[in-house]
Amino acid sequence: MGLAAQLRAAKAIDEVTNGRSIRAASKLHQVERTYLRRRIEGIQTREEYNKSRQKVTDVLEDRLAKWIVTQGQLGYAPPHARFRAYAQRLLVKSGSRERLGKRWVTRFLQxxxxxxxxxxxxxxxxxxxxxxxxxxxxxxDRLVLPKVRKIYSRNRYNADEFGMMEGMGENSLVLGEAFKKFILLKDAFKRAWISVITCISADGRALPPLIIFSGVNVQQQWFPDTEDQPYKDWYFTASSNGWTNTDIRLKWLRKVFIPHTKPANPREWRLLIIDGHNSHTTEEFMWTCLINRIYIVFLPSHSSYVWQPLDMGIFSVLKRRFRYWFRERCYGRSSEATDKTDFLWALATAWKEVMGVSRYIKQGFKASGMWPINRDRALKSPYVKKSNGAGNAPVAKPSAILQQPDFLEPIASIGLNTPKSSKDLKILEKALIKVDPAFGKATGRLLFRKVGKALDISSSELTALENHNNQLTSALEKARPKKLKKVETNPNQEFVRLKNVREVKAGLKSNLQEPSSITPQNEAQDKEEEEKEYDTDDPDCICHS
Structure with a gap:
């Protein structure tokens, strides 16, 4: 029932208390006669009955629902266990000793x-x-600089790398004999990392990729003896871990990017959009770009997944098509029968389907707002963290101050403590009704409900603030720099003991002119352990005094 209906019912009950008939009061205030009679007789409504059975009040549940939405927006969406623990903590904070049931979260979602x-x-x-x-x-602001803005779309490029593992991973759910408890799967565990450096242009072209294998040198047996036509324009190299490095990036710039993107007019400048990897920020890399008329725009740190054209659907579609063709190629074979020739075949097939279609590449530039340059489209990305906008928050209007009833004398006669939640207020309400039945009027009950709601809101806000304060305190403690120092052990010891750690910590604290963390009790305990350690009957044991 809404607030207006509750106020009409309260006024109708007051009219009946003053002598008016139930029929006349229900007609005057537009309240059902049956509902009015049951309320006068003290019978609870279905809503009140269900609320009385809930361990967590409706007000606290509404606050919890808003807290879930806020945590999700901040990137800390709580799992079921953490949410249940937070609700239990809120319930204890409100003065209740009840425990939430196992299915409480399920009923809350309902x-x-x-x-x-x-x-x-x-x-x-x-x-x-x-x-x-x-x-x-x-x-x-960098993209709209005059010299950058006038660069043609055919001279705008985005380069990045992605990695994949050699081999074919299988789903953990497999089919087998129904009478067995488990089944074993053969796997060659081919998990060598292979990186691919990719570059695309704003007019829908893709440069030949650079494949980086994991190894010392590129081996001929990694390539097929026949049907190697799709790889004739590709570039291949090897590194110890299959990742790119400063040397490989510089060679790629000189041997791949500059020759394949050379404009027809040598006076035209090119634009290269890349992330801030350390291989891109070397002096030699940037000097090579400068002498070849190449402007570099570095993407902000940890934001390439939002504003990089290659990450706007191109890489995901390419990997999905690669997995599809790799399974088709290796259909009926176990992973131990796959090799790099299968990897190259599947990658070449997927490359032709995705990177050979200019529509995918142009859509990546458009979705990121890089070309055509569209700042508003970039800001509309769901991954962009919005500002708080506290300045635009509406100002709360001051509410009218109601005349405060005289509760001091009844409370003093009862001797109750200050209520901390709506449940405590319910106990106080029943006690006051016993002292003076006037407190049991509908207006008084409505007032108690409103005050109880305010108490629940304040309690939930206080708990949320305490939780946030604990998180900030923990983060601050972890962010403080800690000195690194090796724990030296006695030559007669094979392992580090707690007393060794305490000695190192005490030495660090003494350098900072702070009291030592070794208490007399800990010092006596360490001495006793040391005596036990050196106490032996072995004549060959050598101890240094």
Whole structure:
């Protein structure tokens, strides 16, 4: 029932108390006669009965639902266990000793349709906080510089790398004999990392890729003896871990990017959009770009997944098509029968389907806002962290001050403590009704409900602030720099003991002119352990005094 209906019912009950008939009061205030009679007789409504059975009040549940939405926007969506623990903590804070049931979260979701269960995708917190409105402004301010803005689309490029593992991973759910408890799978565990450096242009072209194998040198047996035509324009190299490095990036710039992107007019400048990897920020790399008329625009740190054209669907589609063709190639074979020739065949087939279609490449530039340059489209990305906008928050209007009833004398006669939650207030209400039945009027009960709601809101806000304060305190403690020092052990010891750690910590603290952390009790305990350690009957044992 809404607030207006509750006020009409309260007025109708007051009219009946003053002598008016139930029929006349219900007609005057537009309240059902049956409902009015049951309320006068003290019978609870269905809503009140269900609320009285809930361990967590509706007010606290609404606050919890809003807290879930806020945590999801901040990137800390709580799992079921953490949410249940937080609700239990809130319940204890309100003065209740009850425990939430195992199915409480399920019933909570049934009552609140504005929240539901998702499958969470983990992302590095630095990437989640990297794409902001401020960094977007810095990036697009560089793109609209006069000399950068007049660069043609055919001379705008985006380069990045992606990696894949050699081999074919299988789903953990497999088919087998029904009477067995488990089944073993043969696997060659081919998990060598292979990187691919890719470059695309804003007019829909893709440069030949550079494949980086894991190894010392590129081996001929990695390539097929026949049908190697799709790889004739590709470039291949090897590194110890299959990743790029400063030397490989510089060679790629000189041997791949500059020759394949040379404009027809030698006076035209080119634009290369890349991330801030350390292989891109060397002096030789940037000097080579300068003498070849290449402007470099570095993407903001940890934001390439939002504003890099290659990450706007191109890499994901390419990897998906690669996995499809790799399974087709290796259909009916176990992973131990696959090799790099299968990898290259599947990658070449997927490359032709994706990178050979200019529509995918142009859509990547358009979705990122890089070409045509569209700052608003970039800001509309769901991964961009929006500003708080506290300045636009509406100002709360002051509410009218109601005349305060005289509760002091009844409370003093009862001797109750200050209520901390709506449940405590309910106990206080029943006690006051016993002292003076006037407190049991509908207006008084409505007042108690409103005050109880305010108490629950304040309690939930206080708990949220305490939780936030604990998180900030923990983060601050972890962020403090800690000195590194090796724990030296006695030559007669094989392992580090706690007393060795205490000695190192005490030495660090003494350098800072702080009291030692070794208490007399700990010092006596360490001495006793040392005596036990050196106490032996072995005549060959050598101890240094």
């Amino acid at each position: 009552r609140h349709h504005e929240v539901r269960t998702f499958k969470g995708w983990a992302i590095d917190y630095r990437r989640l906080n990297g794409a902001t409105e401020a960094t977007c402004k810095v990036l697009f």
